[in-house]
Amino acid sequence: MEIKQYNFKAVDNDKVISLLRDKFKSVGTSEGNFSLNHGQIYCEVSKETIKNTIKMLKNDKDLKFDYIKCITGVDYQKYLEVVYSLYSFDNNYSVNIKARIDAANPDVDSITDVFWSADWFEREIWEFFGINFKGHPNLKTLLLPGDVDYHPLLKSFEIKWEKREYVRPKVFE
């Protein structure tokens, strides 16, 4: 194995956005809604094209987004959102891809066959938000007990503050 030094040059975000726009057009996945927030690129694509988009971002020669920083879900009450934060080691590019998901019928294609590390990220989102990842090989609870029937990170789930009193077992009396 050889040691690889990566290129740590500063990145011009506008250039990356225009490059991404071209790539999106050439593949025909979706146009994408780009925005810059605190120096980070956010891009909204439709949920039908999310798998193809990420596959393209990973395999494209100019982009090479080969690393998942984070996948997470957000509950905006009217709709849910899945955010994929990708990073490219070779180019030092970062991008956050977002997909809007219907709250009534939450499902999206799994990207486990594109990225191996998506496995646990998606399992976690499934159990905390109830978003069904179609094509995930092993969709079962990860952090919560196996018999839960709620999704704790949805805004509709409220933390209940219960006061529990210690009941002395009868054995000691």
Next chain:
Amino acid sequence: MADEIKNNEIEVDEISAVNEPGEFPKDYMEINFGPHHPSTHGVFRFIAKLDGEKILEVEPIVGYLHRGIEKIAENRTYVQFKPLVDRLDYTGAMNNEFGYCIAVEKLMELEVPLKAQAIRVICAELNRICAHEVFFGAMGLEVGAFTPFLFGFKDREIAMHLMEMLAGGRLTFNYFTIGGVRQDVPKGFYAETKEYLKKFKKNLAEYHELFSGNEIFVKRTKGVGVITREDAIEWSMSGPTLRGSGAVFDIRKVEPYSGYDKYDWEVPVGKNGDVYDRYLVRMNEMAQSARIIEQALESLPEGDHQAKVARVIKPPAGEIYLRVEGTKGEVGFYVVSDGTDKPYRMKIRTPSFNHLNALNYVLKNNYIADFPIILGSFDTVMGSVDR
């Protein structure tokens, strides 16, 4: 008697003939490991399928330490939530606070005074030394040597005393605030830290002499649990685990925060991606941390230790994903703010979570006796996996 032996031989041949590559043998053994086994570093359980001593498949089961920290964050103000961040990776608490504070500060577009930045770097690097010292001790236990444990913890004790001088706590500090640090550096900290670093460098050389070149240790760890660079990236591995596989990658260098680019230091890197390389990377990282602390102490600027911040912290609506180099790898905070004093969503990305995700892949075709070493080389902390 002779017939029986003959029969046995035939049976064995038949069994091995039935198995095709990629298929489990018919007589594999399933064992349960943990959640309270001492070599799992916390409450971690897995079910392993074994063929003799060889591991065929591993199913990690986590969640025994789940405290719902991400949900609690949505019901707390930004300041109230900060102490809980310490409890994620409790061996490197300062580095978690670092990530959280920087993320919120960037949302607020808040400038942190130079002095606070330097103090933060000193804290983070001291804590990195502490965390790697724990790793060093645990690694010794993993291969059956008890001395490194005592040596490592003896050194760590003094570093923790230094941080106690600053923060008043030994393990979970709550020292960083949004906009700086809670207190200024106390009298005597400068001299004591310098003295500690001098001793520490001497000790580190001794550790290398004692343990790194030890023939038994080298033979147990070289060529075990090999991860290639491509696979490490594919599995979202980070920190010393990724660097052990030959990637010169450190977030402190790539996306420098808090003035890390001002200091002169190197990124230690491995070559073979095995357990021994991951061990060496961590050991060499301690020396680099000492280097950074020395420079930061030398050039500690004058000024405030905290920026002027409103009492109620209300970042403007927006979102950010910010990552820092924790002790185990990339610690990331995805914060969504809706303009109120409570975060709308707080996702915490921890390195150990991803390292355990890859456990099945790494452990496959290794021997069960090597499991503690391989898991130990990731230096997982269950508090940060389960959150």
